[in-house]
Amino acid sequence: MSETSPRKKHIVLTSHPTGNQKPVPIRWGAADARERGPVVATPAGSGLRNTVGSYSGSYSVYRALAVAAGSLDPLHKPDLTNTAPAVDLGPFPQWSDPAKIVSLDPWGHLVGSVFAGEIAAGLDVRPTIAVTRARLTVPELKHREGPRLEPDGEVLMASGEVNVTKVALEPTWYLPGIAARFGTNEHDLRRSLFEHTGGMFSELVTRPDLHVFLPPIGGITAYLFGDIKAITDPARQLSCRVHDECNGSDVFGSDICTCRPYLIHGIEDAIQTAQQGGAGLIVYNRKEGRALGEVTKFLVYNARKRQQGGDTAAHYFERTECVAGVQDMRFQELMPDVLHWLGVTRIDRFISMSNMKYDAITGQGITIGERVPIPDDLIPDDARVEMDAKKAAGYYTPGHVPSEEELSHTHGRDLDKY
Numbered sequence: 001m002s003e004t005s006p007r008k009k010h011i012v013l014t015s016h017p018t019g020n021q022k023p024v025p026i027r028w029g030a031a032d033a034r035e036r037g038p039v040v041a042t043p044a045g046s047g048l049r050n051t052v053g054s055y056s057g058s059y060s061v062y063r064a065l066a067v068a069a070g071s072l073d074p075l076h077k078p079d080l081t082n083t084a085p086a087v088d089l090g091p092f093p094q095w096s097d098p099a100k101i102v103s104l105d106p107w108g109h110l111v112g113s114v115f116a117g118e119i120a121a122g123l124d125v126r127p128t129i130a131v132t133r134a135r136l137t138v139p140e141l142k143h144r145e146g147p148r149l150e151p152d153g154e155v156l157m158a159s160g161e162v163n164v165t166k167v168a169l170e171p172t173w174y175l176p177g178i179a180a181r182f183g184t185n186e187h188d189l190r191r192s193l194f195e196h197t198g199g200m201f202s203e204l205v206t207r208p209d210l211h212v213f214l215p216p217i218g219g220i221t222a223y224l225f226g227d228i229k230a231i232t233d234p235a236r237q238l239s240c241r242v243h244d245e246c247n248g249s250d251v252f253g254s255d256i257c258t259c260r261p262y263l264i265h266g267i268e269d270a271i272q273t274a275q276q277g278g279a280g281l282i283v284y285n286r287k288e289g290r291a292l293g294e295v296t297k298f299l300v301y302n303a304r305k306r307q308q309g310g311d312t313a314a315h316y317f318e319r320t321e322c323v324a325g326v327q328d329m330r331f332q333e334l335m336p337d338v339l340h341w342l343g344v345t346r347i348d349r350f351i352s353m354s355n356m357k358y359d360a361i362t363g364q365g366i367t368i369g370e371r372v373p374i375p376d377d378l379i380p381d382d383a384r385v386e387m388d389a390k391k392a393a394g395y396y397t398p399g400h401v402p403s404e405e406e407l408s409h410t411h412g413r414d415l416d417k418y
């Protein structure tokens, strides 16, 4: 760093408020963005910061690395020219209900325009949501056997490609609201977050005046199909799949689970509903392996396939619990926030069998019409173990729920059969 750099030479601790730290006021749930105030998460040292954590979720660690490696100017501020949302979304009444949206900043995509004056004056405030357009190539749509969707030239092109609007959302947690959603108190939540991230964010326990936390976790991508206005129009149909990341199946086509086939089924239903004048929505949450991570997930695969009697549906959840201590850490409680953000009040076709997702969404006051299970012929052979175990555990199925006895007969592939 040059001698003339305005970057501070000394490390500024923000763990305790001092005379020159005057966080920009933030009023969660206020009726408009200016009244709410900007989420300011500039690097430590700015007394204006009103958050714990840093922009970009888990990628903030790479930004720190880039600065350490000398490839990023630590004082760089984004040039937001031409980055505004590609389509208008909101505002919706849910944005100003502090109990409805607690895990994202409903104004996060409008930062560049709403706070243009502050940004021009030097305040480093960044978007936490971005809205763009994309054209998808989904091989299954072109190569599947049996009847295919008919191109319409707007949603589905003759080439087989699909036009969508896509939205990336970074987590922005309002800690009092998060605590309420989980039935705990803010103090205990802050302490747990502090202790179980190795003390990564001391402000969680020393700065009770800061209530917004940008956690270093993965975000959400929402894919919107068809006329966006149909999402909030009760007279038109909405198809929706809420999908949790499964890199092994989603990207690489691993056959041990139903993730990609069900995701594609959701995309097909989204296209079809959009073609009929409604809208389709796919919400993709970065919560790999039930938010346990891929290492845990692969350990569980081995434990399942090596156990006495081989991989059976009867012991599917038990093996996960042995390794991880819990069956699932996705905690769907926060998931409906993105639906509230999109103005969703009802889902006509819910492309999911998860009782946890269903309960979380309806528990937030969003009604669900039809629940659409994965068609049987889309379930890969080795994924029968997962599917039967989930049905027995309470997943929605209009068909047969396997008994204990039947679960012990559903077997997966042995480790030496690959």
Ligand SMILES: [Zn+2]
Pocket (backbone or CB within 6 Å): 246, 249, 250, 257, 258, 259, 260
């Ligand atoms: Zn999967």
